[in-house]
Amino acid sequence: MPVSLADHLRALPDPELAALIALRPDLVMPVPGDISALALRAQSRLSVARTLDSLDRFTLEVLDVVRLTRTPETATTSVEAVLMLTAESRVAAGPVREALDRLRALALVYGSDPALHLVAGVDEVCSPYPAGLGRPAADLNTDAAVLVSDPTRLRRTVLAAPPAARAVLDRLADGPPVGTVAASALTDPESDSPVRWLVDHHLLVPIGVDTVELPREVSLLLRRETGPLGPLHPAPPEIEAPERQVSMVDRAGAGQAMEVARHAEALADVLAAEPAPVLRSGGVGVRELRRLARATGLDEPVAALLLEVAYAAGLLGESGGETGDAVVLPAAGFDAWRVTSLAQRWARLASGWLLMRRMPSLVGQRDDRDRLLPVLSADIERVGAPAQRREALGVLASLPPGAAPSADDVRAVLSWQAPRRVVRAAASAGHEAALAEAATLGLTGLGALTSYGRSLLAEVEAAERLDPDADPLGISAGAPPSKAVEALDALLPAPVDHVLVQADLTVVVPGPPEPGLAAELALVADAESASVYRVTADSVRRALDTGYAAADLHSLFGRRSRTPVPQALTYLVDDVSRRHGGLRAGSAGGYLRGDDEALLAEVLADRRLAALGLRRLAPTVLISPYAPNRLLAALREAGYSPVPEDATGAAVLTRPRPPRAAARPSVPSRRVDDPLAGARLTPARLAGIVEQLRRSDAAVRAASRAPAGVRSPGGTAGLTGAQAHTQAMAVLQQALREKSRVWVGYVDAHGATNSRLVRPVSMGAGYLRAEDERTEMLHTFALHRITAAVPEEASP
Known part of the structure; x- marks a missing residue:
C-alpha cells in the first residue's frame, strides 16, 4: 500500500498518469526530473490552488468531508467514513463516489478505500474550518469542553440563549465559525452584548482580543436538522428561465x-x-x-x-x-x-x-x-x-x-x-x-x-480540442462547411443584385447587397443607412478618380437599377465628368531654372542628359523626375556648372556633411519566449512525457543504489585519482569482454558526480559507449570524466 504521493504515482498505470498530466498540465511545465519531483510539484501551494479553482461546489464539499474525517493518528480517512457522514446530510452515495473519483483523478486524494490520503497542499490553500465547523471544544477551552461533554446540559444552555444571542449562534453555525466584536464586549463584565452572554456560558470561546470561535460540538447541535455538514449541493441550481420561440x-x-x-x-x-x-x-x-x-x-x-x-x-x-x-x-x-x-x-x-x-x-x-x-x-x-x-x-x-x-x-x-x-x-x-x-x-x-451561436460555440471548442498529431503533414481534406454559417445564411435574406434609384438621387437596396454590388455602391455613392445610399458630386468624382468613365457609370446605373434612371442623375454624371481632369497635378523630383534660354535649350538637346527625362515647362524652366542631387551630379559630369537653390531662389553653397550610420544600442535587445508557452498536451506528447518520467525516475532510483565508492566524488577510498581511474579502466575492459553490467561513476557537464548501471558496448578514441538496459538508451562517457567503476556483482 503506497504511503506517499510519489509511491502512488509510480504505481499508477501509464494511461492514468497521462490522464493526471492532462488534467493538471502545470505539473509538466517544465517536465520534472523524476516522479518524486512530480509529486512535490503536485503538492505545491500554487498547483493545488489552481486545481481547486476548477472544481465544482459539491466536489469541494466532499473534499471538506475528507478533511473532517481524518484520524489524528494516521492522518487518513476511509471511503466508508466519508459516505457515513454525507449520508447524515441526506446525500446518496453515488454522487459522493463520483466526487471522490474526481479528486483521485486530480491526485488531491490518493490511496485505497480503507486508507485515503490527502495531499499536503490542500490544508494550506483551503479554509482552516472545513464545512464551516470550528475546532473541537477540547482544543479551545476547558470550560467549553466540560459543557459539551454533557449533551443534556448543552441543549439546555442553547435553549436558554436570548433571541439576540441565538441569532449570533445561528449565524456562526452556518460558517465560518469565527467572528469579530468590539474588544469591550469581551473584557467588560458589565457588558450586555449577546456575545458576552455566549462567552460567559461557554458557547463561544475567545481566541483573540476581539475574536470568538464557535466550538464544533455546538455547531453540530445547531445543524441537527440539516445534517452535520449543513446543506450540500450535489447538483447545480435549477434555472426556471422563460422560454422564447x-x-x-x-x-x-x-x-x-x-x-x-x-x-x-x-x-x-x-x-x-x-x-x-x-x-x-x-x-x-x-x-x-x-x-x-x-x-x-x-x-x-x-x-x-x-x-x-x-x-x-x-x-x-x-x-x-x-x-x-x-x-x-x-x-x-x-x-x-x-x-x-x-x-x-x-x-x-x-x-x-x-x-x-x-x-x-x-x-x-x-x-x-x-x-x-x-x-x-x-x-x-x-x-x-x-x-x-x-x-x-x-x-x-x-x-x-x-x-x-x-x-x-x-x-x-x-x-x-x-x-x-x-x-x-x-x-x-x-x-x-x-x-x-x-x-x-x-x-x-x-x-x-441562437441556434447558429450554439453551433459556432461547439465549432470553436472542437477546433481547440483538435489533435494536431492526427494529420502531421497537413494533407487531409479541407475543413467541413461551418454549420453556424449555414444556419445564419438560412436566416438572412437572400443577397440582391439590383437597386432602386429614386428621383432625389437616393439609391435603395431592397436587401443585403451581394459582394459585387456592395463594392460598386461603396465607390459610386455615400451610405446614409444600412439600405439607403445617395449619389453626390463627390461620389461621382471618387468613381471617376478610380478609372470609371462617364459611359461606365451610365451603364452601371442602367444595369443595376430596376427603376428608370432619373434624368438628374444622368446630368450629374455628365457635368462632373466634363470638368474632371481640367487641371492636372504631377510630381517633379527637381527643376532647372536660368535666365539664359539658349543655355537651357542646349541642356534639353544634350543627348548625354537624355536619361534625366527633362521637360520644358516655360522658356526658362526645365523639370525632371529625379532629385536635385542627381541633376547636379549629371550636369557637372557633362561639363555644366549648376548650383542648388532654396525655396526663396537664393543659392545654397555649403560644405557637405560626411555621411554617418544610424545610431544603434550598444547591447542589442531581444525577446526571449518561453518554449513551452502555449504547448498543447496531445496524446503523443503525453505518452512521451510519461516515458521520460519513467526513465528518469528509474535512473535516479538506480543511482541511489550505486556503491558508495561510485557515488562519492573522490572515487575509491584509499586510492589516488590516477590509481582509481586506472582501476576503473581495468574494470570496464573486463566488463566489456564478459559483456556484464558495471556501475560507472562519472562527472557530468555541470561538474556533478553521477552514477549509472550500464553494459559496456565499446571503448575507444577516448570514449566509452554503454547501454542502460533500464531506459533502453545508449550513453557515451568521456573516459577522462569517469571516476570509478564497480562490477554489479561486487556492489552491496
Whole structure:
C-alpha cells in the first residue's frame, strides 16, 4: 500500500498518469526530473490552488468531508467514513463516489478505500474550518469542553440563549465559525452584548482580543436538522428561465448580426480614410474613439467592442511603427473579408471575440495608477477572458433551446461550477460583460442563445480540442462547411443584385447587397443607412478618380437599377465628368531654372542628359523626375556648372556633411519566449512525457543504489585519482569482454558526480559507449570524466 504521493504515482498505470498530466498540465511545465519531483510539484501551494479553482461546489464539499474525517493518528480517512457522514446530510452515495473519483483523478486524494490520503497542499490553500465547523471544544477551552461533554446540559444552555444571542449562534453555525466584536464586549463584565452572554456560558470561546470561535460540538447541535455538514449541493441550481420561440430568437440574433457586420465595415472604412494614431503607451486614445463613434453613429462602448473584435479577427492592424508614428488602419485581409457572404463575415468576427484575450468592457475604466484604459491597449488583456466567455455561453448552451435565463441565474450556475474562481469580483464582472457583448454581437437574441451561436460555440471548442498529431503533414481534406454559417445564411435574406434609384438621387437596396454590388455602391455613392445610399458630386468624382468613365457609370446605373434612371442623375454624371481632369497635378523630383534660354535649350538637346527625362515647362524652366542631387551630379559630369537653390531662389553653397550610420544600442535587445508557452498536451506528447518520467525516475532510483565508492566524488577510498581511474579502466575492459553490467561513476557537464548501471558496448578514441538496459538508451562517457567503476556483482 503506497504511503506517499510519489509511491502512488509510480504505481499508477501509464494511461492514468497521462490522464493526471492532462488534467493538471502545470505539473509538466517544465517536465520534472523524476516522479518524486512530480509529486512535490503536485503538492505545491500554487498547483493545488489552481486545481481547486476548477472544481465544482459539491466536489469541494466532499473534499471538506475528507478533511473532517481524518484520524489524528494516521492522518487518513476511509471511503466508508466519508459516505457515513454525507449520508447524515441526506446525500446518496453515488454522487459522493463520483466526487471522490474526481479528486483521485486530480491526485488531491490518493490511496485505497480503507486508507485515503490527502495531499499536503490542500490544508494550506483551503479554509482552516472545513464545512464551516470550528475546532473541537477540547482544543479551545476547558470550560467549553466540560459543557459539551454533557449533551443534556448543552441543549439546555442553547435553549436558554436570548433571541439576540441565538441569532449570533445561528449565524456562526452556518460558517465560518469565527467572528469579530468590539474588544469591550469581551473584557467588560458589565457588558450586555449577546456575545458576552455566549462567552460567559461557554458557547463561544475567545481566541483573540476581539475574536470568538464557535466550538464544533455546538455547531453540530445547531445543524441537527440539516445534517452535520449543513446543506450540500450535489447538483447545480435549477434555472426556471422563460422560454422564447427558437425562430424568434434566431431572427432577433440574425438582425443584430447584420448590424454588427455593417458597423464593423463602416469602422474600417472610417479608419481607411483617416487612420487612428496609436498612443505612445499603446492603444487608441479617447478622442479618436469618440471620433470613430460619431462617424459611425455608435455608442462609445459598442465602438470599442467592435474595434477590439475587428482587431482580433485580423481585419485591423498597426502600421508605421518602425518608420514613424504608428496608426491603426484596415489590414490586408479586410478587402477579402468584405467580399464574402454576410454570414461568413459575422462568423469571423464572432470567432475572434470568443478567442481574443482582451476585455473590451475595461475600456474607459481606470487602472491602479488612476489612468484611463484605452481601446486596443495591452492593459486590457486578460488571460482568462476566453474561458469566461465560453463558460457564460456554456450555461446558455446547457439549457433547452429558447431558454432565456437572467444574469443572476447564469451567475448562480457558474458559482456552483467553479465557486473559488467565480467568487472573485473581477471574474463575475467578466461573465456579465460576456453576456452583454454576446447580445451586442448577435450570438444571443432575446436573452437566449441562437441556434447558429450554439453551433459556432461547439465549432470553436472542437477546433481547440483538435489533435494536431492526427494529420502531421497537413494533407487531409479541407475543413467541413461551418454549420453556424449555414444556419445564419438560412436566416438572412437572400443577397440582391439590383437597386432602386429614386428621383432625389437616393439609391435603395431592397436587401443585403451581394459582394459585387456592395463594392460598386461603396465607390459610386455615400451610405446614409444600412439600405439607403445617395449619389453626390463627390461620389461621382471618387468613381471617376478610380478609372470609371462617364459611359461606365451610365451603364452601371442602367444595369443595376430596376427603376428608370432619373434624368438628374444622368446630368450629374455628365457635368462632373466634363470638368474632371481640367487641371492636372504631377510630381517633379527637381527643376532647372536660368535666365539664359539658349543655355537651357542646349541642356534639353544634350543627348548625354537624355536619361534625366527633362521637360520644358516655360522658356526658362526645365523639370525632371529625379532629385536635385542627381541633376547636379549629371550636369557637372557633362561639363555644366549648376548650383542648388532654396525655396526663396537664393543659392545654397555649403560644405557637405560626411555621411554617418544610424545610431544603434550598444547591447542589442531581444525577446526571449518561453518554449513551452502555449504547448498543447496531445496524446503523443503525453505518452512521451510519461516515458521520460519513467526513465528518469528509474535512473535516479538506480543511482541511489550505486556503491558508495561510485557515488562519492573522490572515487575509491584509499586510492589516488590516477590509481582509481586506472582501476576503473581495468574494470570496464573486463566488463566489456564478459559483456556484464558495471556501475560507472562519472562527472557530468555541470561538474556533478553521477552514477549509472550500464553494459559496456565499446571503448575507444577516448570514449566509452554503454547501454542502460533500464531506459533502453545508449550513453557515451568521456573516459577522462569517469571516476570509478564497480562490477554489479561486487556492489552491496
